[in-house]
Amino acid sequence: MSSDVKILDGNTFVVSDNAGDIDASLTDPTGLFSFDTRFLSKWVLTIDGRRLNPLSVDDLQYFEARFFLVPGTGTVYVDAKLSVIRQRAVGGGFHEELTILNHDDKAVDLDVRIEAGCDFADLFEVKDALKKSGDYFQRIDGDRLVLGYRRETFERETWISATAPATVDEHGLTFAVTIAPHGSWTTDLHVATGMDAPGQGVAHPKYERNAKKARPNMARSLDKWLDEAPRLECDWGSLKATYQRSLVDLAALRFSPVALPGHYLPAAGLPWFMTMFGRDSIFTSLQALPFSAELAATTLTALALWQGSQIDDFRDEDPGRILHEQRFGEMTAFEERPHSPYYGCADATPLYVVLLDEYERWTGDTRRVRVLEATARAALDWIDDYADLQGNGYISYKRRNEKTGLENQCWKDSWDSISYRDGRLPGFPRATCELQGYAYDAKMRGARLAREVWKDLAYAERLEKQAADLKRRFNRDFWVQDGEYFALALDADGGQVDALASNIGHLLWSGIVDKNKARKVVRHLMGTRLYSGWGVRTLAEGEGRYNPIGYHVGTIWPYDNSFIAWGLRRYGFKEEAARIAAGILDAAEFFEGRLPEAFGGYPRELTKYPVQYPTACSPQAWSTGAPLLLLRTMLGLEPIGDHLVVDPALPQGIGHLELLDIPGRWGHIDAFGRGTVDVARMGRGRKQLGVLPADAVRPTARPREHKH
Amino acid sequence: MADVTRQFFEGLAAKGHEPLLESFTGTLRFDLRDGERTEHWYVVLTRGDIVVAHDDGDAEAVMGTDLATFDAILSGEMNAMAALLRGVVTMHGRSILLLAFQRLFRGSVGAGDELRTAGYSRERS
Numbered sequence: 042m043s044s045d046v047k048i049l050d051g052n053t054f055v056v057s058d059n060a061g062d063i064d065a066s067l068t069d070p071t072g073l074f075s076f077d078t079r080f081l082s083k084w085v086l087t088i089d090g091r092r093l094n095p096l097s098v099d100d101l102q103y104f105e106a107r108f109f110l111v112p113g114t115g116t117v118y119v120d121a122k123l124s125v126i127r128q129r130a131v132g133g134g135f136h137e138e139l140t141i142l143n144h145d146d147k148a149v150d151l152d153v154r155i156e157a158g159c160d161f162a163d164l165f166e167v168k169d170a171l172k173k174s175g176d177y178f179q180r181i182d183g184d185r186l187v188l189g190y191r192r193e194t195f196e197r198e199t200w201i202s203a204t205a206p207a208t209v210d211e212h213g214l215t216f217a218v219t220i221a222p223h224g225s226w227t228t229d230l231h232v233a234t235g236m237d238a239p240g241q242g243v244a245h246p247k248y249e250r251n252a253k254k255a256r257p258n259m260a261r262s263l264d265k266w267l268d269e270a271p272r273l274e275c276d277w278g279s280l281k282a283t284y285q286r287s288l289v290d291l292a293a294l295r296f297s298p299v300a301l302p303g304h305y306l307p308a309a310g311l312p313w314f315m316t317m318f319g320r321d322s323i324f325t326s327l328q329a330l331p332f333s334a335e336l337a338a339t340t341l342t343a344l345a346l347w348q349g350s351q352i353d354d355f356r357d358e359d360p361g362r363i364l365h366e367q368r369f370g371e372m373t374a375f376e377e378r379p380h381s382p383y384y385g386c387a388d389a390t391p392l393y394v395v396l397l398d399e400y401e402r403w404t405g406d407t408r409r410v411r412v413l414e415a416t417a418r419a420a421l422d423w424i425d426d427y428a429d430l431q432g433n434g435y436i437s438y439k440r441r442n443e444k445t446g447l448e449n450q451c452w453k454d455s456w457d458s459i460s461y462r463d464g465r466l467p468g469f470p471r472a473t474c475e476l477q478g479y480a481y482d483a484k485m486r487g488a489r490l491a492r493e494v495w496k497d498l499a500y501a502e503r504l505e506k507q508a509a510d511l512k513r514r515f516n517r518d519f520w521v522q523d524g525e526y527f528a529l530a531l532d533a534d535g536g537q538v539d540a541l542a543s544n545i546g547h548l549l550w551s552g553i554v555d556k557n558k559a560r561k562v563v564r565h566l567m568g569t570r571l572y573s574g575w576g577v578r579t580l581a582e583g584e585g586r587y588n589p590i591g592y593h594v595g596t597i598w599p600y601d602n603s604f605i606a607w608g609l610r611r612y613g614f615k616e617e618a619a620r621i622a623a624g625i626l627d628a629a630e631f632f633e634g635r636l637p638e639a640f641g642g643y644p645r646e647l648t649k650y651p652v653q654y655p656t657a658c659s660p661q662a663w664s665t666g667a668p669l670l671l672l673r674t675m676l677g678l679e680p681i682g683d684h685l686v687v688d689p690a691l692p693q694g695i696g697h698l699e700l701l702d703i704p705g706r707w708g709h710i711d712a713f714g715r716g717t718v719d720v721a722r723m724g725r726g727r728k729q730l731g732v733l734p735a736d737a738v739r740p741t742a743r744p745r746e747h748k749h
Numbered sequence: 750m751a752d753v754t755r756q757f758f759e760g761l762a763a764k765g766h767e768p769l770l771e772s773f774t775g776t777l778r779f780d781l782r783d784g785e786r787t788e789h790w791y792v793v794l795t796r797g798d799i800v801v802a803h804d805d806g807d808a809e810a811v812m813g814t815d816l817a818t819f820d821a822i823l824s825g826e827m828n829a830m831a832a833l834l835r836g837v838v839t840m841h842g843r844s845i846l847l848l849a850f851q852r853l854f855r856g857s858v859g860a861g862d863e864l865r866t867a868g869y870s871r872e873r874s
Binding site for chain 2: 193194195196299300301346347348350351353356369370371373374375376381382412415
């Protein structure tokens with residue numbers, strides 16, 4: 042089986058084999074996809090009835106690829122008289138420039154064919170191998186082939202056409218081609234996706250209208266994105282490469298919601314999760330704030346548009362709740378899946394308020410905070426009015442959609458992620474600890490916004506009082522006395538779900554931990570049961586369900602670690618934060634700068650390299666954001682009023698690090714640091730380790746005069 | 750049936766202002782088919798201020814469906830987004846206006862408050 046080639050633009054993407062062909066069965070995840078629907082499941086090029094062999098593939102950009110092919114069978118040496126180049130760019134369908142070169146000194150007659158077909162599968166059907174209930178049709182409109190699918194009023198069409206003369210039949214396009222000696226032949230193929238309502242006409246793809254301009258526009262938007270991001274100078278080459286990789290991947294993960302054309306938020310993962318997710322979009326926006334505030338701005342605006350407004354059990358919706366996931370496919374359209382949108386997550390709503398406040402701290406954009414006041418208040422109300430399922434003053438979750446809703450509505454959403462020490466699973470509702478931290482932080486930050494922007498002092502005081510009460514109760518009810526850490530959750534009886542897990546690091550980030558308990562929490566985070574040498578495990582070694590390659594029960598998540606590092610900074614544990622950063626950024630070197638969603642929790646001295654956990658989605662947004670947040674925590678960047686405070690604590694081995702032109706309410710600021718924190722020196726990371734610069738630390742921040 | 754739709758727009762007109770829409774300005778039209786005829790509702794939105802007319806003017810955003818579907822959406826029996834994906838409802842123009850506005854559809858459902866929790870913090874503060 043040849044390896045997949047993926048290119049994408051927002052939620053439109055093409056997955057093909059390395060010859061550029063698509064030949065998918067229902068459950069094969071290949072094809073042209075847009076708005077969660079497959080628009081091509083067959084796209085096969087033949088010359089004189091034979092398929093072509095790939096010589097090489099260039100992934101030119103995330104949105105375009107070039108395939109070099111030759112005819113013939115799989116012999117080792119190829120001595121073909123023909124070569125074929127397919128250059129493909131995606132966007133509202135895709136555009137493919139097909140070129141055939143004749144290397145012979147004789148003219149050649151060829152029968153060139155593109156075989157096309159489509160099953161119009163919903164992404165959920167591809168995942169779960171479900172049958173379709175509508176009807177297929179094909180139509181020839183002049184020189185265009187139209188593939189279609191209809192179920193009641195639901196209609197999707199794929200339009201296929203070429204610039205060269207072609208014979209069109211219901212299964213493809215055929216070209217009778219004669220190529221002169223040492224000559225060439227070219228055609229542009231257009232594949233357009235249509236999902237407008239019947240009688241309204243099918244939307245034209247970007248390329249149909251403006252084939253030659255689309256690609257340069259996209260390239261320019263990538264250049265502009267890279268140009269506007271802060272510049273990193275550093276003597277650790279791997280970190281520079283990781284930073285660059287993160288920026289490019291984040292560009293690819295940008296997703297423009299239908300309602301906000303030209304504005305981008307981070308989708309969750311590429312390519313199967315190219316849609317709005319409350320939790321993932323918020324966490325990634327938080328990670329990226331020092332580098333691009335636009336992602337946060339769009340996330341805040343888009344999530345507000347879809348904020349829950351009624352009680353809907355099928356969608357697990359309540360008034361004020363922030364959505365979990367939005368989808369556009371057939372199963373969502375016919376309410377066989379609840380994603381229109383689905384609201385079943387318990388953390389996105391408090392995190393929304395956290396992001397709004399953090400966004401204002403960086404940008405000073407009080408206008409947006411005023412516009413979103415009603416949204417933020419409704420989110421804060423949700424915490425008290427709809428999330429306290431047990432009436433004990435804590436957020437807990439229990440799905441109301443028992444069929445297609447999510448059981449675990451926290452970030453560790455797999456079935457066995459929340460357990461007692463002995464491995465038993467609690468019933469529902471479950472009040473996981475990090476949710477209480479987010480609620481505390483949301484109330485504290487909401488209070489700041491109420492005081493400084495909304496000018497409602499009474500509301501600010503009320504929120505602060507509630508937060509203080511929550512913090513007091515939390516430190517009493519969740520504290521596991523005999524282990525000296527916070528329980529993973531409270532169960533339906535209010536009992537402690539007492540496994541030791543990475544969630545305690547999020548508690549530091551939220552600020553809900555009493556000062557006198559913080560050191561004990563840190564000791565656990567950096568102890569051998571949780572810390573592997575690469576990072577903090579999701580579940581501690583020794584717990585009943587611990588498994589170093591278990592999804593949420595022992596693997597290490599870079600995103601999780603980046604927020605733990607932020608939490609360590611918040612409580613003043615700079616050196617420990619530097620150690621987390623060093624481990625994760627060392628691991629990034631092994632993954633060539635692209636951190637996976639998760640990797641194995643094996644001890645570092647055992648495996649010497651981080652063991653990748655197999656996942657379908659790469660890059661993943663919040664893993665892509667992790668190095669960005671770690672740069673922030675290493676440099677100790679903290680906006681205070683109109684200033685950016687810089688307080689670096691870098692691992693030894695980084696001689697110098699400069700982050701230039703950090704944008705914010707201060708204009709642009711440069712931050713500098715030198716590595717002084719002693720960290721474990723293993724593996725091949727940071728080759729210059731141990732070289733302590735002669736002039737030691739000098740934290741500096743220098744405001745920039747110029748603006749961009 | 751058409752009473753639901755009429756009540757919705759007349760209710761909006763009477764209210765005259767909607768805090769959820771304070772960041773929006775624009776014009777919207779709802780073309781609601783009822784057999785042979787089409788009923789039009791026209792909304793002028795100015796930073797949350799709402800003026801409603803029962804006529805057919807040029808609008809920046811237009812939503813089209815049949816009256817029975819619109820009634821079903823307003824009464825909470827049908828989900829507007831799913832209906833849009835099915836092609837039962839169409840949207841043209843500045844979709845953000847319609848997406849912002851559709852929150853009022855759902856808000857109009859007289860949802861029971863049985864799921865509202867005790868409000869622990871509120872009671873104690």
